[in-house]
Amino acid sequence: MIEFIQIGKSYSGTRVIDGLNLSIARGEFVVIIGPSGSGKSTLLKMINRMEDHDEGKILLGGEEIYKFKVRELRLRMGYAIQSVGLFPHWSVERNIATVPQMLGWSKDKIAQRVTELLQLFQLDPEQYRGRYPHQLSGGQQQRIGVARALAADPDVLLMDEPFGALDPATRSALQLEMKRVHQVSGKTIVMVTHDIDEALLLATKIVLLDQGRVVQQGSPLQLLAAPANDFVVDFVGRSDRGIKLLSLKPAVALARAQAAVAGPSLPPETTLREAVSFMTVHHIAQVNVLDSAGQHAGVVHAADIFAQGT
Numbered sequence: 001m002i003e004f005i006q007i008g009k010s011y012s013g014t015r016v017i018d019g020l021n022l023s024i025a026r027g028e029f030v031v032i033i034g035p036s037g038s039g040k041s042t043l044l045k046m047i048n049r050m051e052d053h054d055e056g057k058i059l060l061g062g063e064e065i066y067k068f069k070v071r072e073l074r075l076r077m078g079y080a081i082q083s084v085g086l087f088p089h090w091s092v093e094r095n096i097a098t099v100p101q102m103l104g105w106s107k108d109k110i111a112q113r114v115t116e117l118l119q120l121f122q123l124d125p126e127q128y129r130g131r132y133p134h135q136l137s138g139g140q141q142q143r144i145g146v147a148r149a150l151a152a153d154p155d156v157l158l159m160d161e162p163f164g165a166l167d168p169a170t171r172s173a174l175q176l177e178m179k180r181v182h183q184v185s186g187k188t189i190v191m192v193t194h195d196i197d198e199a200l201l202l203a204t205k206i207v208l209l210d211q212g213r214v215v216q217q218g219s220p221l222q223l224l225a226a227p228a229n230d231f232v233v234d235f236v237g238r239s240d241r242g243i244k245l246l247s248l249k250p251a252v253a254l255a256r257a258q259a260a261v262a263g264p265s266l267p268p269e270t271t272l273r274e275a276v277s278f279m280t281v282h283h284i285a286q287v288n289v290l291d292s293a294g295q296h297a298g299v300v301h302a303a304d305i306f307a308q309g310t
């Protein structure tokens with residue numbers, strides 16, 4: 001859906017993106033990560049031409065991006081940033097409706113879309129549509145920022161550190177919400193972050209940048225299990241790479257098919273990491289796991305987890 005072919009970009013003679021190739025398929029959740037100054041925001045902004053590239057080609061649905069009018073491109077892509085940028089004197093409804101209004105949608109269609117989006121972000125439409133940004137918490141403002149970016153049902157959602165300014169609990173709740181929104185909407189999402197845990201949680205594909213080049217791209221599992229070099233190992237967390245790997249795998253996949261043992265049963269979505277944590281806290285070496293129907297699925301053994309290798 002979006003393709004970067006040998007992209008280069010310089011600011012006053014300094015190369016900040018260097019021979020970059022990247023392919024983003026429809027429906028992917030791509031997370032761009034890397035140290036500060038590695039070119040993450042620049043890469044994102046080239047997609048909706050807030051920055052123009054000076055070498056190579058960017059294709060959108062097979063067409064060179066320069067063929068599109070900038071306005072058309074921006075209307076087709078939602079854009080959400082850390083500082084939210086809600087208009088302070090506009091209600092939530094009017095803020096969300098910014099792009100639909102520019103597109104000339106009818107009043108009814110806009111009202112319906114606002115209701116839908118508030119519901120998607122678990123905010124009661126009647127309670128929130130008339131509020132002003134200062135009457136919302138930081139996390140709620142951020143939800144409205146993302147709802148606004150999604151308002152006109154864009155093909156692509158671009159997000160630059162959208163949760164950067166939030167406290168850890170709100171941030172974590174919004175990450176889970178974003179994961180759900182991606183799953184239900186099937187949108188193509190490209191997000192910049194410097195938080196590796198956020199990337200591991202959300203991405204279908206992680207792109208790790210350093211000095212304007214792709215160091216490695218792949219699924220969270222690929223980056224953790226087969227890091228391309230020491231830079232990747234350090235970036236994903238040298239000391240807790242194994243633990244992070246466990247958090248990507250469901251416990252039920254490793255459960256032995258045997259009758260339930262004495263003691264509690266863990267829910268079906270339990271990861272291996274959570275199972276290890278549970279067994280450690282409760283001083284046990286095996287624990288039951290349920291399947292999605294709530295039936296006994298099998299027994300996870302600590303020894304199997306440590307023997308499986310990563």
Ligand code: ADP
Pocket residue numbers: 011012016034035036037038039040041042043
């Ligand atoms: P990141 O998002 O990874 O922190 P950026 O893409 O923002 O990195 O920046 C990459 C490099 O380009 C940095 O060295 C930054 O200082 C430089 N840069 C970004 N925007 C501009 C600009 N408008 N003018 C000059 N240099 C810029």
